[in-house]
Amino acid sequence: MSNSGMVELPVLQDAPVVPCCPPITAGELSAADAEKMAAMFKALSDPVRLRLFSKIASHPGGEACVCDIQDVGVSQPTVSHHLKKLREAGLLTSERRGTWVYYTVAPSVVAGMSAMLDLRPTTG
Numbered sequence: 001m002s003n004s005g006m007v008e009l010p011v012l013q014d015a016p017v018v019p020c021c022p023p024i025t026a027g028e029l030s031a032a033d034a035e036k037m038a039a040m041f042k043a044l045s046d047p048v049r050l051r052l053f054s055k056i057a058s059h060p061g062g063e064a065c066v067c068d069i070q071d072v073g074v075s076q077p078t079v080s081h082h083l084k085k086l087r088e089a090g091l092l093t094s095e096r097r098g099t100w101v102y103y104t105v106a107p108s109v110v111a112g113m114s115a116m117l118d119l120r121p122t123t124g
Helices: 031-044 047-058 076-088 109-116
Strands: 063-065 092-097 100-105
Touching: 031 047, 031 076, 031 109, 047 063, 047 076, 047 100, 076 092
Parallel strands: none
Antiparallel strands: 063 100, 092 100
């Protein structure tokens, strides 16, 4: 089996992994935690948004200029709309540099979502 399609993602050293919510196995989610997580999963449930998120996460250096990721089969205004939805859900951060905007996966978000979905029994 070839690993030629694998991309190594950068490790964020300065951002501790802080799950937004306790693992599913720890007990019932609060209404606030459920709302927060639902917004993140809803943002990722759109195929265009998921592709954009993937392009940013796998881009060299862990950040991508909008000019490098807009080829997802929709118009530029639609790309901007989807990137805004990902930012509003807390999944991306952005920084304007001159005329371009650079996007980064928000520190610890993916790890936090993964930790919330961890089905291993909690110890405590």
